[in-house]
Amino acid sequence: MQTDGSDPTEPASDLVLDTAAVLYAGGQSTGMTLAAVDRLNSGLGTSGTLVPTWASLQFVGRGGEVRVAPGSPTGVNMRRVAATMAVVDRAQDGPLDADTVRDELASAREQPVSNTLLFSVACATGAGALAIIFGAQQPAVVLVAALSAALGGLARRAVARLHGEVLTQAFTAALIAGLVGVAADRLHVDDATGLVVLCPAMVLVPGPHILNGALDLLSLRVALGAARLGYSALTLTAIATGLILGLSAGGLGIAVGQTGASVPMGVDVLAAGIAAGSYPVFFSMPYRMIVWPVAVGMLVHAVHWWALTAWHVDLATAAFCSALIAGVLVVPIAHTLRIPFAAVGFASVVALVPGVYVFRMLSGLVNFASAPTPELLTALAFDGAIAALVVAGLASGLALPMHAYAVASANRVTRV
Structure with missing residues (x-):
């Protein structure tokens, strides 16, 4: 993950970008990934826009800082997508705890491919x-x-x-x-x-x-x-x-x-x-x-x-x-x-x-x-x-x- 400035990386914004990266790499459509980012922004109290490209995802924050997650959408893993979307779903119920989101996102990343x-x-x-x-x-x-x-x-x-x-x-x-x-x-x-x-x-x-x-x-x-x-x-x-x-x-x-x-x-x-x-x-x-x-x-x-x-x-x-x-x-x-x-x-x-x-x-x-x-x-x-x-x-x-x-x-x- 990279930024274009020298300010410390904002943890909540990093979580939003990390979540989008798991969805994007797991085969989620671009539209549903963008919608998930909007919902997660609401739950975590962050503000920013996701800009998807073939080689990377860019998250533009409220101050204009840009965070980048490299990776291309060449895979499909629906277990990881379903587990990640379960985290995103709770965003509409109220504020999310960043530590809980981080732990569950790590668990979603570990979801295996089929035997x-x-x-x-x-x-x-x-x-x-x-x-x-x-x-x-x-x-x-x-x-x-x-x-x-x-x-x-x-x-x-x-x-x-x-x-x-x-x-x-x-x-x-x-x-x-x-x-x-x-x-x-x-x-x-x-x-x-x-x-x-x-x-x-x-x-x-x-x-x-x-x-x-x-x-x-x-x-x-x-x-x-x-x-x-x-x-x-x-x-x-x-x-x-x-x-x-x-x-x-x-x-x-x-x-x-x-x-x-x-x-x-x-x-x-x-x-x-x-x-x-x-x-x-x-x-x-x-x-x-x-x-x-x-x-x-x-x-x-x-x-x-x-x-x-x-x-x-x-x-x-x-x-x-x-x-x-x-x-x-x-x-x-x-x-x-x-x-x-x-x-x-x-x-x-x-x-x-x-x-x-x-x-x-x-x-x-x-x-x-x-x-x-x-x-x-x-x-x-x-x-x-x-x-x-x-x-x-x-x-x-x-x-x-x-x-x-x-x-x-x-x-x-x-x-x-």
Whole structure:
């Protein structure tokens, strides 16, 4: 922590900045972090404004002094966020004792990530459920995709223990997925270069960062929103690079232009619930809260399935409508439980994310550079267009209710 002057650091202001730093690093949205700072200012009797940037948080005090906490919002730990928000919640009940806040904030920082074995199992169940949703026809495809994701989860935790950053973790897990795809192809497992490699990669997609970036852009925090989306793009590139390199070890590539088989509604909704229950483990959500993304995820996936099969709308429209319903439901849940909206929202709609199209498009671009054909160009353009439209629909549908809530809250405060 640094200041721009020689005056001693004010302890209460430091606590406000420290609290914001825990929330920011834990995946809380910028809007909810700013609201938490305002409430904590009231409880501690401090006054200041938080200025978030990608590389740091700056707290500008009443006298113009600036305190800085370095750090980037690249992680998601919902246990830490929930524990920290429990401290902030008491600010509206009256004055807060600074020593108590300091002790409880230290306890919140110590909240652990999900157990490694459970994390690996969640990777397996998430990838296996996605394989079913995307039309896997053989149990072997689901099992191999699940095994690949489990190995990737163990590798991610091993890299993290060696202080490897998030991009390295994603690349390593994707590389393993590619190598498993090569082995599966040698063993004649169906769809080895399709769902077997793509579904383990799907559990690596940085959904909360994409949604937080969309929220920042809607709130005109353009630089921060662009930084979040740029980080998400880097992560997706690291994943695609790992997949392509792993497959290239066996002279293979990601299947481009493939389409999955249709899935019965009951199977689709059940698999969506399993996927929605797996992702909160990645985000270290308190286990008692997992029921919410599971319930919302199953509901919106039923809506999505019905929109595609009964109303015959396109993928992007179905994704937007489903995400809008999820956003309307998740906003009050996130505010009541004081957990990151982006993490709960992404877990609820994860089965709708078009990661398959993204990775196939990137693989198609690599293939097109060495062997361009009109058919390949058409396939990768189709995949790219579908991915862009569906991501835009999901981000807009989830972000709009949150943005509307933030605007309404700001208007209420202004009138008061």
